[in-house]
Amino acid sequence: MSAVSTTYYTEDHEWIRVENGIATVGITEHAQEQLGDLVFVDLPSPGATVSKGDALVVVESVKAASDVYAPVDGEVKSVNEALSSEPGLVNSSAEGGGWLWTMSIADDSQLDGLMDADAYQKSIA
Amino acid sequence: MTESNSLKQLPLKDLHERAGAKFAPFAGWDMPVSYPLGVLKEHLYCRSHAGLFDISHMRLFEVSGTDAARLISTVCPVEAAEQAIGTSKYTFLLNEKAGVIDDLIVTRLAEARFVVVANAARAAVDETWIRDHAAGLDVVMEALDRVFLALQGPDAAAIMDDAGIDVSGLSFMSGFEPRPGWFVTRSGYTGEDGFEIALPLDRAGAFAENLARDERVEWIGLAARDSLRLEAGLCLYGNDLGEETDPVSAGLIWAIPEGLREGGPFIGAQRLAEIIAAGAAQKRVGLRAEGRQPVRAGAELTDADGNPAGRVTSGGFGPSVEHPVAMGYVPAELAKPDTQLFADVRGKPVSMRVVKLPFIVKRSQKG
Numbered sequence: 001m002s003a004v005s006t007t008y009y010t011e012d013h014e015w016i017r018v019e020n021g022i023a024t025v026g027i028t029e030h031a032q033e034q035l036g037d038l039v040f041v042d043l044p045s046p047g048a049t050v051s052k053g054d055a056l057v058v059v060e061s062v063k064a065a066s067d068v069y070a071p072v073d074g075e076v077k078s079v080n081e082a083l084s085s086e087p088g089l090v091n092s093s094a095e096g097g098g099w100l101w102t103m104s105i106a107d108d109s110q111l112d113g114l115m116d117a118d119a120y121q122k123s124i125a
Numbered sequence: 126m127t128e129s130n131s132l133k134q135l136p137l138k139d140l141h142e143r144a145g146a147k148f149a150p151f152a153g154w155d156m157p158v159s160y161p162l163g164v165l166k167e168h169l170y171c172r173s174h175a176g177l178f179d180i181s182h183m184r185l186f187e188v189s190g191t192d193a194a195r196l197i198s199t200v201c202p203v204e205a206a207e208q209a210i211g212t213s214k215y216t217f218l219l220n221e222k223a224g225v226i227d228d229l230i231v232t233r234l235a236e237a238r239f240v241v242v243a244n245a246a247r248a249a250v251d252e253t254w255i256r257d258h259a260a261g262l263d264v265v266m267e268a269l270d271r272v273f274l275a276l277q278g279p280d281a282a283a284i285m286d287d288a289g290i291d292v293s294g295l296s297f298m299s300g301f302e303p304r305p306g307w308f309v310t311r312s313g314y315t316g317e318d319g320f321e322i323a324l325p326l327d328r329a330g331a332f333a334e335n336l337a338r339d340e341r342v343e344w345i346g347l348a349a350r351d352s353l354r355l356e357a358g359l360c361l362y363g364n365d366l367g368e369e370t371d372p373v374s375a376g377l378i379w380a381i382p383e384g385l386r387e388g389g390p391f392i393g394a395q396r397l398a399e400i401i402a403a404g405a406a407q408k409r410v411g412l413r414a415e416g417r418q419p420v421r422a423g424a425e426l427t428d429a430d431g432n433p434a435g436r437v438t439s440g441g442f443g444p445s446v447e448h449p450v451a452m453g454y455v456p457a458e459l460a461k462p463d464t465q466l467f468a469d470v471r472g473k474p475v476s477m478r479v480v481k482l483p484f485i486v487k488r489s490q491k492g
Contacts, residue, residue: 036159036163036164036165036348037163037164037165037166039165039417039419039442039444040417040418040419040442040449042418042471058471060418060419060442061164061442062164062165062168062348062349062352062441062442062444063158063159063164063348063351063352063441065419065421084417087417
């Protein structure tokens with residue numbers, strides 16, 4: 001079986017890439033543009049159980065702190081440790097190397113309410 | 126969009142839009158917060174070359190007449206009659222409790238003529254306060270309609286010369302009128318050498334565009350203006366200063382002439398002398414978080430034993446020093462450098478140390 005991934009988007013400008021039942025979460029290119037240069041990313045602890053809508057990560061620019069929310073229920077599996085020394089990765093590669101955390105998905109049906117890439121692009125146009 | 130409809134618009138708004146500015150409300154004005162360069166690089170560019178700021182939200186008042194010096198010396202703790210013509214002073218309007226109504230720059234342009242620069246959010250309050258105390262005096266107070274720009278950074282003086290304004294004889298904290306309706310001071314709020322330039326509306330667009338075209342110049346928005354002034358240890362009215370703050374607690378006693386510290390003809394003199402004699406209960410200090418996490422305005426502080434120990438009044442990240450920077454008010458006994466305090470950031474304690482201000486080596490002088 002080949003690893004097929006599907007990417008979803010939220011109204012809060014997060015992307016969720018689902019692969020083999022694990023979700024990788026980050027903020028969108030649009031979101032990083034709006035925030036400006038990040039100087040600190042406050043990451044959760046692996047193992048934490050989270051509910052959809054929990055403020056899980058705080059991304060801080062020079063001027064402000066902004067929450068990033070858990071898009072689904074589940075458990076945090078890993079966090080992007082590279083961001084503690086290089087928060088600017090979120091700016092340079094928001095939807096790649098600047099990912100924030102991975103998590104299990106407790107209830108697949110929660111993904112149904114999310115947007116695909118086309119719908120997200122229309123929502124920010 | 127009722128909010129933006131009620132906001133005041135800068136005269137050069139079109140120019141900022143063409144420069145790609147993002148706008149946000151500040152003190153009732155729709156202000157450029159950042160430009161396409163981004164806050165971090167804007168900040169660094171200002172410290173390495175020069176930054177151009179539109180600060181037309183700030184208000185200039187001309188105070189003239191035979192009693193002008195007397196009025197200034199009544200509403201501010203200064204000796205205006207002794208102030209040399211062509212010099213600027215950083216000072217405040219104080220209330221009877223020696224609380225700061227606003228912090229100001231007062232420049233004496235002639236024997237009987239001063240220009241007062243007030244903060245945007247306080248300009249209306251200031252104007253009423255000063256006018257109320259002008260009753261019976263031979264004084265005219267006039268709000269000046271000008272575009273107000275700041276050019277800050279190590280290249281600023283050379284750029285001014287190239288723009289046709291000779292600033293070679295202008296020392297820091299002094300000002301002059303290079304052309305009719307123009308007013309230039311060597312001053313600013315970034316810790317860099319630089320200038321503040323007030324000029325008539327019909328000249329402003331061309332002048333600003335000419336400066337902005339210079340490759341040594343980048344437009345700088347309010348966000349980087351804030352990180353620049355915070356690294357320089359300078360107070361933001363409304364955050365670090367207010368009517369409940371006195372100049373002693375704020376660490377701004379240097380701005381009050383020694384001859385006025387035990388009393389004088391200015392409003393708040395008696396209370397100020399009492400505070401000086403008793404010592405301030407709280408002091409403004411620099412605070413440095415020990416990690417990389419910024420601690421922002423409003424964070425409550427505790428001492429090593431968990432007792433309340435004041436609060437952070439300004440905080441963020443310092444792009445030049447590459448670490449979080451903050452200021453706050455702490456009990457006087459905790460104001461010594463290297464004292465460890467803890468800030469509450471979203472429920473988690475962040476270790477901070479009291480540090481001397483400013484965070485950078487200033488290239489401007491005191492002011």
